[in-house]
Amino acid sequence: MPHSWKETLNRYRDIRLLWIFLMGCCSGFPFLLTGSILSGWLADAGIARAEIGLLGSVATVYAINFLWAPLIDRVRLPGLGRLGQRRSWILLTQLCMLFFILSLTTIDPSSQLLLAGALTLGVAASSATQDIAVDAFRIDQFAPHEKDSLPPAAAMAVTGWWTGYAWPGYLAFAQADQVGWNMVYLMMAGVLVLLMLFTLCVREPDTGRDQLQAKAEQSYAEELPQRRWLNWLAVTLIEPFAEFFRKNGLKVALMLMLFIFLFKIGEAFLGRMSVVFYKEVGFSNEQIGEYTKLFGWFITVFFTLLGSAFNTRFGVVKGLLLGGSAMAASNLMFALLASVGPVEWLLLLTLIIDNFTTAFSTVAFVSFLTLLTGRAFSATQYALLASLGNLSRTTLAGFSGYTVDWLGSWERFFVVTALMVLPSLLMLWLVRHRIERIGQDNR
Numbered sequence: 001m002p003h004s005w006k007e008t009l010n011r012y013r014d015i016r017l018l019w020i021f022l023m024g025c026c027s028g029f030p031f032l033l034t035g036s037i038l039s040g041w042l043a044d045a046g047i048a049r050a051e052i053g054l055l056g057s058v059a060t061v062y063a064i065n066f067l068w069a070p071l072i073d074r075v076r077l078p079g080l081g082r083l084g085q086r087r088s089w090i091l092l093t094q095l096c097m098l099f100f101i102l103s104l105t106t107i108d109p110s111s112q113l114l115l116a117g118a119l120t121l122g123v124a125a126s127s128a129t130q131d132i133a134v135d136a137f138r139i140d141q142f143a144p145h146e147k148d149s150l151p152p153a154a155a156m157a158v159t160g161w162w163t164g165y166a167w168p169g170y171l172a173f174a175q176a177d178q179v180g181w182n183m184v185y186l187m188m189a190g191v192l193v194l195l196m197l198f199t200l201c202v203r204e205p206d207t208g209r210d211q212l213q214a215k216a217e218q219s220y221a222e223e224l225p226q227r228r229w230l231n232w233l234a235v236t237l238i239e240p241f242a243e244f245f246r247k248n249g250l251k252v253a254l255m256l257m258l259f260i261f262l263f264k265i266g267e268a269f270l271g272r273m274s275v276v277f278y279k280e281v282g283f284s285n286e287q288i289g290e291y292t293k294l295f296g297w298f299i300t301v302f303f304t305l306l307g308s309a310f311n312t313r314f315g316v317v318k319g320l321l322l323g324g325s326a327m328a329a330s331n332l333m334f335a336l337l338a339s340v341g342p343v344e345w346l347l348l349l350t351l352i353i354d355n356f357t358t359a360f361s362t363v364a365f366v367s368f369l370t371l372l373t374g375r376a377f378s379a380t381q382y383a384l385l386a387s388l389g390n391l392s393r394t395t396l397a398g399f400s401g402y403t404v405d406w407l408g409s410w411e412r413f414f415v416v417t418a419l420m421v422l423p424s425l426l427m428l429w430l431v432r433h434r435i436e437r438i439g440q441d442n443r
Contacts, residue, residue, distance in 0.1 A: 031165055058124045158359065176285045176289075277338070281342050287344070326356060
């Protein structure tokens with residue numbers, strides 16, 4: 001039964017949500033460096049939009065980070081390990097990002113495009129590894145029976161993500177024309193130092209992860225006696241994936257994974273080309289920063305909190321259906337903007353619809369992925385599931401620039417991205433009963 005609004009809102013008094021918000025800021029910030037700032041920098045440097053879209057494919061590492069996610073679950077870092085399993089890995093990745101960002105401040109992409117791509121790949125790889133630890137940090141905060149806390153936790157993660165993405169993004173685009181993009185990247189290095197302080201301030205979650213992993217090791221030891229190293233590898237590399245398929249069954253597990261892959265593919269194509277689109281339509285860097293970053297943050301936070309309350313009361317299936325259906329409408333609004341031109345009030349209306357879509361669908365999607373994740377190997381299992389969603393966003397969407405050129409107009413491009421939403425809605429309808437059962441099983 002749906003909860004009362006008072007009971008729903010009381011869940012936001014949990015201090016753990018503050019830690020999740022701060023780590024969400026750390027997670028959202030790097031997407032700015034490999035996304036809109038990179039696109040704006042390259043566009044102003046005269047790089048072709050097809051190359052911009054292709055260079056954005058460095059974010060493919062987000063789609064394969066599950067390959068090294070077991071290390072975040074099982075390897076304790078010397079020295080930094082005193083911060084805890086999750087925080088130590090987060091801080092290490094932030095130190096790596098700081099090095100790559102400072103390196104980017106010294107190059108000119110018009111003559112050093114390959115080097116710019118390599119350094120951006122370094123940022124993306126560090127960020128993808130950070131995401132594994134940040135997602136596990138969020139999941140570990142709540143026991144399996146605290147299912148009703150997942151939408152508020154997802155909301156704070158999304159709000160933090162957009163805060164880390166939007167406010168530095170507004171600063172970057174507001175200052176880009178005055179100080180240049182190299183100086184912008186130096187400013188972003190300063191933002192990252194602040195985020196590193198956040199990592200030192202939050203509290204490491206208390207979990208029974210070690211006991212659950214020890215139990216798995218004991219089970220494998222019976223099959224692999226006298227082979228401790230092989231036992232460790234089996235528990236680290238095989239058990240997280242085997243547990244997921246055992247819990248759901250092969251057929252259902254594959255259907256769930258297909259839905260995850262399809263759900264945000266249309267939004268991914270749109271997002272990769274959005275800054276290039278705004279510039280070609282006729283909006284300035286300052287307008288892009290003001291509307292898509294600053295104003296976009298306010299409406300995203302509002303709809304995220306509203307979306308979390310909706311998902312808490314009515315369940316993630318209804319949230320996914322509502323958010324997914326709205327994706328098509330938001331993409332069609334971009335098609336209308338492409339045909340009309342740089343009209344600010346229409347851009348504002350388009351962003352309201354687009355951010356409503358993003359907020360509702362993302363809160364439901366994150367809650368859904370968390371429901372599927374076990375507690376013994378939360379980093380690995382969540383990374384596997386999230387990677388499927390990232391796969392369409394980072395790999396297929398890398399051809400978004402070529403798609404615009406092939407279709408011949410922005411209007412056709414946005415209509416096609418709207419149609420891309422339909423297969424995921426069909427898959428959601430097919431797996432809806434399984435999602436509802438998972439939620440009931442975790443009560």
